[in-house]
Amino acid sequence: MLDESTYDIVLQNTTVEFDISSGAVKAVDNVTATFYGGQITGLIGESGCGKSVLAHAILGMLPSYAKLEGNILYGDKNIASASTKEMRSLRGKEIGLIPQNPGDSLNPVRRIEAQLDEALLVADENSKRRKNKAESLLRSFGFDNVKRIFSSYPFELSGGMQQRVICTIGVACSPRWVLADEPTKGLDIDLRKQVYDTLEMIKNKSVQGMIVITHDLVLAEKLCQCIAVMYSGEIVEMGKDVLKTPLHPYTKGFLASLPENGMHPMKGISPKPGDKSFGCKFAPRCSYCTERCINEKPEQYEYEGRTVRCFLYA
Ligand SMILES: Nc1ncnc2c1ncn2[C@@H]1O[C@H](COP(=O)(O)OP(=O)(O)OP(=O)(O)O)[C@@H](O)[C@H]1O
Numbered sequence: 550m551l552d553e554s555t556y557d558i559v560l561q562n563t564t565v566e567f568d569i570s571s572g573a574v575k576a577v578d579n580v581t582a583t584f585y586g587g588q589i590t591g592l593i594g595e596s597g598c599g600k601s602v603l604a605h606a607i608l609g610m611l612p613s614y615a616k617l618e619g620n621i622l623y624g625d626k627n628i629a630s631a632s633t634k635e636m637r638s639l640r641g642k643e644i645g646l647i648p649q650n651p652g653d654s655l656n657p658v659r660r661i662e663a664q665l666d667e668a669l670l671v672a673d674e675n676s677k678r679r680k681n682k683a684e685s686l687l688r689s690f691g692f693d694n695v696k697r698i699f700s701s702y703p704f705e706l707s708g709g710m711q712q713r714v715i716c717t718i719g720v721a722c723s724p725r726w727v728l729a730d731e732p733t734k735g736l737d738i739d740l741r742k743q744v745y746d747t748l749e750m751i752k753n754k755s756v757q758g759m760i761v762i763t764h765d766l767v768l769a770e771k772l773c774q775c776i777a778v779m780y781s782g783e784i785v786e787m788g789k790d791v792l793k794t795p796l797h798p799y800t801k802g803f804l805a806s807l808p809e810n811g812m813h814p815m816k817g818i819s820p821k822p823g824d825k826s827f828g829c830k831f832a833p834r835c836s837y838c839t840e841r842c843i844n845e846k847p848e849q850y851e852y853e854g855r856t857v858r859c860f861l862y863a
Pocket residue numbers: 567569574575576594595596597598599600601602603612822
C-alpha cells in the first residue's frame with residue numbers, strides 16, 4: 550500500500566497502438582501530461598479521439614494485443630511497466646473506474662449485492678465487514694432501501710440507479726483516484742443532475758483526484774478545475790478555463806460545433822488513427838494553417854499556465 554500523500558498521474562510520451570488486421574491504430578499518440586492530485590480534470594474531445602483508451606492504459610486494462618510505450622508514473626510506480634499482480638493490487642484500491650455504459654458494465658444475471666461484494670473482496674476478506682461496508686456505501690450514494698437494491702438485478706433498476714451503483718462499485722475500496730468514463734452519457738436531464746450530485750459526493754469523500762471523461766460540458770464546467778482536450782490521440786490543450794477561453798484552434802472549433810454553442814460544424818474530418826502525418830494533425834482542418842504546420846509537428850508549448858500544441862503559442 551502506498552502512503553498517505555497526494556499522488557499525481559504523470560504520462561510521459563505515452564503511446565498506445567493496436568495492431569489489427571486492417572493496420573496499426575495509434576489510439577493514444579505520444580501524450581505527455583500531468584493529472585494533478587487534489588483536482589478534477591475533465592477529458593474532452595470528439596468520439597474516437599482516444600479518451601477511453603487513455604483511461605484504460607492508466608488502469609492497466611488494455612487488451613493483450615495493445616502495444617503501450619512511454620511511462621505512466623503514479624507515486625513510486627511506473628504503471629506502464631507494472632506486472633499484472635501489481636496492477637491488480639492498484640486497480641480498485643488505488644485507482645477506481647466508473648466505466649462507460651453502466652448497462653454493459655453491470656453483470657445482467659447477478660444481483661447487485663454479489664457484484665458489490667466482488668468489488669469489495671479485493672480489499673477485505675471478511676464477509677461480514679464487506680456486507681456492512683456495502684450497506685453504508687449504498688446509503689451514502691442515496692439508496693434508502695438497501696435490502697431491495699441488494700436483491701435487485703440491474704434490469705430492475707432505472708438508468709440513474711444503475712449509474713449510482715456503478716459509482717458505488719468504482720469507489721468501493723476507497724481509491725485515491727477515480728476515473729469516470731462518460732458518467733452522464735445517454736441520460737436525460739434529471740438523471741444527469743443525479744450523476745452530477747453523485748460525482749460531487751465522490752469528490753467530497755476521500756478521493757484525491759479524478760479524471761472525468763465527458764461530452765457533457767455542463768458537467769465539465771461544474772466539476773472540473775482543469776480540462777484536457779484530445780484530438781486524434783494527442784492532448785492538444787490542457788489547463789484551467791479552457792472552456793471559457795479556448796486557445797487551440799481545434800478546441801475553438803470543437804466547442805463551437807456543440808449544440809449548446811450553436812452547432813457550427815468544423816470543416817473536414819479527423820485523421821484516421823493509422824494515418825501518418827508529419828505536421829500538426831489538425832492542420833488540414835485549421836484556418837490558421839501555415840507551411841510549417843504541415844511539415845513540422847508543434848510541441849506542447851506552455852502558454853499562460855496552459856499547455857497548447859500549436860505554433861500560434863510557440
Ligand atoms: N480494443 C481495441 N482494438 C482496436 N482498436 C481500438 C480498441 N479500442 C479502441 N480502439 C480504437 O482506438 C481509437 C480510440 O478509441 P476510444 O474508445 O478511446 O475513443 P473515445 O475517445 O473514448 O470515443 P467515445 O467518445 O466514442 O467513447 C478509436 O479509433 C477506436 O476505434
